[in-house]
Amino acid sequence: MFDAHAHLDFPEFDADRDAVLERAQARGVRGVVVPGVDEASWERARRLGFPYCVGVHPQWLQEDERDPAAIEAALRADPGAVGVGETGLDARVDVPAERQRAVFEAHLRAAAARSLPVVLHVVGRHGAALAILERHAPLRGMVHGFSGAPEVARRYLALGLHLSFGGLVTRPRALKARAAATAVPLERLLVETDSPSAPPDGAFAERNEPSLLPLVVEALAALRGETSELVGERTEANARALFGLVARARG
């Protein structure tokens, strides 16, 4: 198994990061990618030795006053990222739509210039995000924490993107996301925890962590009528291919 999106650089893991990684490994989680939310986060992830992405998350844009060109320059200047993001549009954050769009496009340009996959964060604005992405197609990357309907999933798939599912699919009431999870071909499927937020159902934990990924894989496998082994193996292979990662410690 491979956790395609886990914020293991966050301070929530400072006290016991090594134990968290050991538990994940013991449960069969053999790698993670740490997304960027701001420049400090991707520097932390790099220092900690994780495969990481460079990105300014829409929510963190609330504290980042740089213009899109300055953000793009920072995304291009980093030497070691495996992806660009998380980036996108979020209807819940207090950042004007126009600024979110301009920064989102700066990320798409940086990803194309560096030939890296993009990591997308889209909440409540799939139509607007798809209109932008369609102008930048063809694309390589993933939609993280996908929670939309099957017909929205198909539009991202048509652009060449992977869809990543997290703890939401373990919740019986998440009907849209659970339906979408059955509409994604196995070769475009990824799994994630988005640690430390939103533990899956059945975890009985306040903090999410990669060792809980098997609950996501089991829920997806049951929905899709596939075995957990198959879903775990194929999503790991997909994540490694997308981010260009060979099997090694921490990644």
Ligand SMILES: [Zn+2]
């Ligand atoms: Zn995230």
